[in-house]
Amino acid sequence: MSAGRGTLRGGPAALRAQHPLPRGLGLLLVLLIWEGVARATAGSFIIAAPSQIAGYMVSHSGLLWRAFGATLASAVQGFVWGNLAGVLLALLVVLLPRGERLLSALALLVFCLPLVATGPILRVLYGPGTGPQVTLAALAVYYTTFLPVLVGLRAAPQGWFDLVRSYGRGRMTALREVRLPAALPYLVAGLQIAAPAAFLGAMVGEFTGAERGLGVLTVRALRALDLPATWAIAVIAAGVSMLAFAAVGALGRRLDLAPPEVLMAPPVARSRRPWEAPAQALLALAAALLIWKGSMEVFGLPRFFAKRPEDVWFYLVTGPGAEAQRARLFAALGETLALAGPGYLAGLGLGAGLALLLALAPRLGGAVIPLSIALRSIPIIATAPLIVWALGRGAAGTITVVAVMIFFPTLIACRHGLARTPRAVLDLFEVYASSPLRRLLGAQLPAMLPAFFASARMAIPAAILAVTTAEWLATGRGIGALMATVASTSDYGMLWSAIALVGLAAVLAHALVAALERAVLARTSAEQLAR
């Protein structure tokens, strides 16, 4: 790990907001343009004007307040539980390094499960109440806290551990004196990402039959084609997310913690032997199946809706009608992948491309970066209905939703990577008066790649969430819509099959990206690969 002591000094400016225009003036300008565009396109029912949105908020303030309060309560509980789980999992991995790959693989698998399908199942499990919302909010945040905290717990240089060892003190002292304080800035960075994600998770949980909440209102507004209501909820969700993101960042600065400079997700480990990676994958698969079946048996969940692994096998392979069911499932998955794939690549490509462009023309950064930081914190739930509404229920809308979801985190991660180009290397290119393009290709691009691949891996669950949510909420196609349909008709065989297939596809995609990452980084930045 290349994290040095320098990480705790001045951090990247990227996480701090910059204001090229006076705050009020810029906002007023945006609102005026928005109002104008909305009025000009009023006939097409795409954009609600700020005046309409404000009007809706005022006339329905009581309803919105109650819904907001319910969603916030679920989000806060999920935030606490999810982050607690993420931190404990990271501690477990640090204390049991042998179990790292298995634990990481299982954590990833659970994170890749589509929230829109786990929601209905949790609804059956919990019955009425806030259980599913809180659980989904926790599921939406634990992984993005687990990864940075794990990096932070290991970010300390060897010398600090030698210091503890030189006094004959053990792991627990090292944990207390070195690892935990070193991980604190990483925890804050994780919490910052978690704050909007928890709100998003709570809203998804509310889609599946909650009594109240902003998620309930979203579904209702979409069904009724109520434009001002949809926009008003999106604005509230976006505003809360940005506020939460900013508040956690301010807390970190208050604690005098500079944001960490190193990757939020560690580079993939290199296997020592060729059979190691497949063996680990098989082990993780076996463990996942065991936990799946074991937990259902232990809790004695009824077979009617809690399908075991063998039930899914029966449903898809050996049972009656398996062929037709398989065909239906794979057709839906194919339809989804045909949209998720291009959206994923477009989001990654545009994010990395813009980061590189900004490296060539740094002046643009002042305008683009604060905007993307603001937009990054907006939950996809808020934007998905609007984008699909604007671009139609065809391919373009869904692809855009996926791309937008991935674009901002990739841009910010790549900017961090570019900022980590060693100063001396840049000076070398400067000394020879190399062109900016040459410097970009020779020095900055290789420095950016580890961050790029880390965000490419993290983008997979994000893409799944985006595509299934868009399909479920808006387009009515693909596996997201299939899961919505079978959930409402209690076709649990199909629902569990879809969950298993999506999880499997996500893990395979993750393995593919990780393999590509290993191959590329072995050439460009071998020191980044964890040994």
Add this chain to the structure above:
Amino acid sequence: MDRRPDIHLAGVAKSFAGAIRPVEAVAPVDLVLAGGQMTALVGPSGCGKSTLLRLIAGLEPPSEGRITIGTESPDELRQRAGLAVAFQDAALLPWRSVEGNIALGRALARKPRDPGMIRELMSLVGLSGFERNRPAELSGGMRQRAAIARALAGEPELLLLDEPFAAVDALTRDRLNTELPPLWEARGATSILVTHSVAEAVRLSDRILVLTPRPARIAADIPVPLPRPRGPEVLASEAFRALCTEVTDALRDHQYPESVAAQ
């Protein structure tokens, strides 16, 4: 327990796993370091002198041979916090104040809190007034001094100094060479200093071991009979210069690894 344990190395060697074959860092060495003395390990960069220090500290196990300090193994001495290391890169924890870092040396050694002693140490190393500052706000030399104060705070029987002045400019280094020795002389600990500065080795130590490049072997064993305290005037003495020449000659004779020199 004897406060001045002798250090015995019997056939101690260390090699690391390399990409193609093991890399030999320290060739088998037999050695006795007298208790209460300061021994300097001098050699070219990367010769394995820091590795030898880490072996004596018990931070790495030797590949062969045995190290005993008094009657204990390095691990046993380490387990009861009988030794302290001043690390090459200072290794101060950035979230603790300077005072907090120095006090940590006492806390980790499981000695009772003694704020008066910590203040006294800070003033001895010239860090009074920086109690509340963070390490990032200190110069390289101040950090090294804080690291030495931290090592002394635990009252070790064995003090290991791994190039403690490597990051310090020449002027400060000279001043530290004058001011710090009384600190450990007064405490009578056995100490080992790793350095690549000949003058520093002669100035500070009672005995100099000149090491060859990888793998480290003892090329010369030179006693330093200069009287203490050794103020700046010592630098001008004939005896000092003669010793420096002797050490420098020994270093020059063993400049290259043996395999290269043989060709």
